[in-house]
Amino acid sequence: MQTFLQRANRFLDEPIGLAARLMLLAAAALLVATYFFPLWNLTMFAPQYPEGLRLDIYSYTLVGGNNGQDVKEINVLNHYIGMQDLVNESFTEFKWMPFVIGALGLLMLRAAAHGTVVALVDVTMLFVYFGGFSLWSFGYKLYRYGHDLSPEAAVQVPPFMPPMFGGQQIANFEVYSYPRAGSYAMAGVAALLLTALAMTWWQARRRVPPVAADRG
Amino acid sequence: MNLQNRAVWARVSALVVLGLVASQCTPSQPASRRAGGGVQSDAAVAAQKTYVAPGDLDEYYMFSSGGHSGQIYVYGIPSMRHLSTIPVFTPYPATGYGFDDDSKKMLGELTWGDAHHPALSETKGDYDGRWLFINEMNGRLARIDLRDFKTKQILGPVPNLHGNHASSFVTPNTEYAMMATRFSRPVPNRVVGIDKYATEYKGIIAGVKIDPKSGKMSLAWQILMPPFDYDLGDAGKLASDGWMFFSAYNSERATGKLEVTASQRDLDYIAAVDWRAAEKAIAEGKGDVIGGVKVLDPKKVPGIVYLMPCGKSPHGVDVSPDGKWIIGSGKLQGVTTAFNFEKIQTAIRNKDFTGDEDGIPVLKYESIKDAEVPVGLGPLHTQFGTDGWAYTSLFVDSAIAKWKLGTWEVVDKAPMSYSIGHLAAAEGDTVSPDGNYLVGLNKLSHGRHLSVGPSQPESSQLLDITEEKMKLLYDAFTEPEPHYAQIIKADKIHPIEVYPKEENKHPLAVWDVKDAGVTRNGKRVVVKMVAVRSTFTPTSFEISAGDEVTVAITNIEQTTDELHGFGLLDYNINLVIDPGETKTVTFTAKKSGVFAYYCTNFCSALHQEMQGYMVVK
Secondary structure: OHHHHHHHHHHHHOEOOHHHHHHHHHHHHHHHHHHHOOOEEEEEEEOOEEEEEEEEEOOOOEEEOOOOHHHHHHHHHHHHOOOOOOOHHHOOHHHHHHHHHHHHHHHHHHHHHHOEHHHHHHHHHHHHHHHHHHHHHHHHHHHHHHHOOOOOOOOOOOOOOOOOOEEEEEOOEEEEEEEOHHHHHHHHHHHHHHHHHHHHHHHHHHHOOOOHHHHO | OOHHHHHHHHHHHHHHHHHHHHOOOOOOOOHHHHOOOOOEOOHHHHHHHHOOOOOOOOOEEEEEEOHHHOEEEEEEEOOOEEEEEEEOOOOEHHHOEOOOHHHHHHHOOOOOOOEEEEEEEEEOOEEEEEEEEEEEOOOEEEEEEOOOOEEEEEEOOOOOOOOEOOOOOEOOOOOEEEEEEOOOEEOOOOOOOHHHHHHHEEEEEEEEEEOOOOOOEEEEEEEEEOOOEEEEEEEOOHHHOOEEEEEEEOOOOOOOOHHHHOOOOOEEEEEEEEHHHHHHHHHOOOOEEEOOEEEEOOOOOOOOEEEEEEEOOEEEEEEOOOOOEEEEEEOOOOOEEEEEHHHHHHHHHOOOEEEEEOOEEEEOHHHHEEEEEOOOOOEEEEEEOOOOEEEEEEOOOOEEEEEEOOOOOEEEEEEOOOOEEEEEEEOOOOOOOOOOEEEEEEOOOOOOOOOOOOOOOEEEEEEEOOOOOOEEEEEEEEOOOOOOEEEEEHHHOOOOOOOOHHHOOOOOOOOOHHHOEEEEEOOEEEEEEEEEOOEEEOOEEEEOOOOEEEEEEEEOOOOOOOOEEEEEOOOOEEEEEOOOOEEEEEEEOOOOEEEEEEOOOOOOOOHHHOEEEEEEO
């Protein structure tokens, strides 16, 4: 056991290879894409809205389709069932997400420059945790919007969970919810980090052969 | 890069490609459009069914309310061609309406009206093609004579009643047209704080008696009602003859932000009025005179009105062709409710009440309801076809649901473009609907026509309902705003095309140019004028500034379509005189100088020469 920990420590202190460093740089660059592309999209069709009402969710803002008009329209419609307004102010995520993405980017650059396995492991774990937490937070937000309905609303509907991934019929609306380029970029970052980690692990195995006792 | 690295890369890129392929995304169109479905007919079939060849005539007239334009628009069905406009509550220079003395007097001070529900006169519950009635929000009711398609009488604004929305629905033998309050207020009107709305404000239901010979309308009686918002109505027929039904929302008696405050209760009401009982009570001298009208208070005169609970914020209330069912559509729910008239009568007899509202008994919902029909979201209005078929418009679903009376099964839904309000079937609210055409009167039309800027027309869509599935035939674009329409078989209307000379009893009519000319009595000047192709006689006349002038023009033509206009420049005078008609305009000659008058309605090859001068000294 002790030897395993020693070996792990030795491995964590190892420098990482050039390919892994380049992947870290690429991952940091890819993170920039999340600023330019939406993470998620909600689209709602109804007979009266054959062109659909569209809502793009960025890491730092909501953007309605049709020059922002769609989000206003969605809020007008939602007020009949007593749903709270979709406004930037109610998303604390918009405050911390860009900060965390920036910080993670800096950690990736640090790992690329500093170049030890421990830095790579840290940033990978933090990123995966961040991704998972963001997804949960998004889902929870949708849940709250579908459940915190005003009891005084003109139209009473049973509380519902809006779709997070896929399509669903809600009253006269077909609602579709799917990840967009920003989320794919995040997935790409995760893939790059995990690949870099896997590659480093492989290379380290060859450079640091395990001692016999360790095998027993 | 070594071999192993390359293998890793290959795996990663394979994963990315797989991920992209497997990932789904938002479709660009709603499912109904992707399926290429809808109710669109085969284009060739639809074209054949709606094509009325040049010179051929349509099968039906449709009289469509023009909403706040204050007019009625006349369409031919199935071509959906706009045939003419009947001005009712708004001046209409095209026919000189609102410029001549008579129509000006009829309009009074109001130059707009929000017209809603046209109602054709009926005999034994069937359209008889004599008159057309239409209500207006400023407490008025108008009668149009279908002999000449002209507005003949505007009744009101009537006292006590405010916001005349639940109107003008007529009884099966045109004994009465109805009126009712949408905006309750103190009766008689005076300042009472809005905080006392629930107790001090009142609604009014009114019966307007119609003279069976002349069609003349007179306010017969009013009933004092709780301060609900009375929305629509319909008269009972056959089995339910003698009754009127009015839907009412805001049974919460709320004020302020009504979209919330008036949407709290699950059940509002349909008021059932025994109009023969009201008639009898008035004949017995009951009722108090308020604002010059006999008003019956249900507290003092019981047995005239009952409340039927109906969910939720009911809009349309429509009686089935046999009169057995009353269909109430709660606009904030997904079902329309069928009430059984016989059960209503039994409940009244057995005093099967759950309480009262200001002394008006509330019937027990479960005792009078036959079915809640799951038609879809936002049901508004119901029309009828043959064999018990019913068609309910669904605002939220933007569709029409077809269902069956008695079995209550919903068999078809036709999407409407978009957000349908009323609907009108051929003779679809009579005792014998024709079951062939149905028109959806939609509130939105966006994207269905060449763009005409922000002020968009409404859309009226023609459907074929002869088969099991409804089929969309035609999109027509209508001026704001078709609320309700009535569709009547063309052969029931027999309009004249000229006013016969022998019927013209106008005291200022002159039929011979020798009789034309100016007569003066102090400052009062009368100009009797003859209009005939292509001269006004006299061709000029002289008056003095400050004179009060009446110009009476008789169009002595007896030929179809030979209208003459009389436009007097700088004096805001514009008449159109039909063949055989005499019209007058009275004004004070305030401006001196020379002013031309001319024929505005193209009449002949020498139309441009049909002109003259008024000289004001």
